[in-house]
Amino acid sequence: MTIDWQPTAEIATLRERARLLARVRAFFAERDVLEVETPVLGHGGSTEVHLDSLCTEARTPAGRERLWLQTSPEFAMKRLLAAGSGPIFQLARCFRDGETGARHNLEFTMLEWYRPGFSLAALIDETEALVRALLPGRGACRRHRYRSLFREMLTVDPFTTPLEDLRQLAGERGGLDMRDADRDGCLDLLMSFCIEPYLGREGIDVVVDYPASQAALARHGVDDEGDAVAARFELYVDGLELANGYDELVDADEQAARFAADNAAREAAGKPAVDVDQRLIAALEAGMPEGSGVALGIDRLIQLVLGHRELAEVLAFPASRC
Amino acid sequence: MASYSTNEFKGGLKVMLDGDPCAIVDNEFVKPGKGQAFNRVKLRNLMTGRVWERTFKSGESLEAADVLELDMEYLYNDGEMWHFMKTDGSFEQYAVDKRALGDTEKWLKEQVAYTVTLWNDNPISVSAPNFIELEVTETDPGLKGDTAQGGSKPATLSSGAVVRVPLFINEGEVLKVDTRTGEYVSRA
Numbered sequence: 466m467t468i469d470w471q472p473t474a475e476i477a478t479l480r481e482r483a484r485l486l487a488r489v490r491a492f493f494a495e496r497d498v499l500e501v502e503t504p505v506l507g508h509g510g511s512t513e514v515h516l517d518s519l520c521t522e523a524r525t526p527a528g529r530e531r532l533w534l535q536t537s538p539e540f541a542m543k544r545l546l547a548a549g550s551g552p553i554f555q556l557a558r559c560f561r562d563g564e565t566g567a568r569h570n571l572e573f574t575m576l577e578w579y580r581p582g583f584s585l586a587a588l589i590d591e592t593e594a595l596v597r598a599l600l601p602g603r604g605a606c607r608r609h610r611y612r613s614l615f616r617e618m619l620t621v622d623p624f625t626t627p628l629e630d631l632r633q634l635a636g637e638r639g640g641l642d643m644r645d646a647d648r649d650g651c652l653d654l655l656m657s658f659c660i661e662p663y664l665g666r667e668g669i670d671v672v673v674d675y676p677a678s679q680a681a682l683a684r685h686g687v688d689d690e691g692d693a694v695a696a697r698f699e700l701y702v703d704g705l706e707l708a709n710g711y712d713e714l715v716d717a718d719e720q721a722a723r724f725a726a727d728n729a730a731r732e733a734a735g736k737p738a739v740d741v742d743q744r745l746i747a748a749l750e751a752g753m754p755e756g757s758g759v760a761l762g763i764d765r766l767i768q769l770v771l772g773h774r775e776l777a778e779v780l781a782f783p784a785s786r787c
Numbered sequence: 788m789a790s791y792s793t794n795e796f797k798g799g800l801k802v803m804l805d806g807d808p809c810a811i812v813d814n815e816f817v818k819p820g821k822g823q824a825f826n827r828v829k830l831r832n833l834m835t836g837r838v839w840e841r842t843f844k845s846g847e848s849l850e851a852a853d854v855l856e857l858d859m860e861y862l863y864n865d866g867e868m869w870h871f872m873k874t875d876g877s878f879e880q881y882a883v884d885k886r887a888l889g890d891t892e893k894w895l896k897e898q899v900a901y902t903v904t905l906w907n908d909n910p911i912s913v914s915a916p917n918f919i920e921l922e923v924t925e926t927d928p929g930l931k932g933d934t935a936q937g938g939s940k941p942a943t944l945s946s947g948a949v950v951r952v953p954l955f956i957n958e959g960e961v962l963k964v965d966t967r968t969g970e971y972v973s974r975a
Contacts, residue, residue: 515823563794563845564824566816639825641842653822658842661819681821699820709820 469786473777482779485599485767486556489576492598498552498578503541505558509742511536512727513681517562518739533740534560537760538577539682540745543713546579546756547748554578556763567775568705568765571784576763581756585696585712588757589671592700592708595761596669600770603702604668610688611675614660623652623676624692631655649678664701673698682720683711707766710759717749792848793826801833801854804841808833808852808906816845833904833911852906859903861895871913874900883910891915893948894966915966920975921945922961926952
């Protein structure tokens, strides 16, 4: 039997990859955004219900400790913001258990940056500028409200259509039993099966005003129709979700409450609870400047720029060959 | 029986779905950034050959199917069943019915090895080797000296299959045929 030791990316592709990463660093250098490096391991992990963290054990001066591999560098970077770092960016290795496919790899590189004082709209503009710096010649950038996309493409409203109707539609479109699904489960399926594939076909599409229940670490707000929304955006090119940004939650108590709610939801779903990052809560208590932050899957952007079909074609060694 | 979860699904894996054994053809992981993950899976129903597309919530699992693909030599037809023998030296025989044999019936030749798929030790399908050599039993007379390209005629082979052959082929000749496309390749 032959052992698949060879890289899945061509060496020429890795050269292009290095050139694009240099371009990213130049983009932020021009804008006086500081490059930082934070630990991959943390005493706390991501509590999000639909993200599964890897964890490990290590001998430290404190003894044998359980440490979490980050799903994004968000917590550590926010602690730097609270310590007065000003605008920062990082190209960080992240880990998400169980995520493998043409667009996913167990470990991947996230480009994450934070802009104290930026509104979400200002950060959307900057994210678009970064995408265009690497992917020139792309068509216009259009912004859509989450609920408008559902109304136009599926003739339902994610906020007001009865759950039973959403379950039926999601079941039909997905070809599976959704009778026990909750509202967000139905919306997730419809978004990823019926809407996402059509976003960013020509230009760049940005989605805003997500339901408040899908806020994660974004502030809550209210849309023009009086419904609770998350101050969050996602950016799409060629049906590929590239970036996810927030007007960042800075309230420590609210953050602690969301972590607790996440862990309760995890346990209800039969998943293990994740240790909460107490140092992040403490940093928020000390005061993090208001502003916006965004995480962008740089492997995916490189894949798009170089015209590859699968993520593995831009990675030296995907998880199957690590 | 063991079961497999969606993240173990990969091409060729045999699982049970709606009571039928299936082979996974393709498994696509779909996940909105902050939402629930799904797997869109293509499966080939091994009983019917049809390809199904199904969606699963990531982490769901399917029971493994006890499916084996074995090389077996074709022996004879008793009028109702077709008999095959394992080529591993065990001389163990299996009787295959018409439904499981399907289209492969027209490519049968004694002493040739076929791939027989067993589910719970029962034959459910038979596939022919990609290329097989068969004798022409019936065709219009060959045109002497005509070896030019273009022009073809039907020829019936010893197994019953009818293929298009060049005009210069005669009855009694042995031909190499591609069983996947049913096309003439060359004289054997």
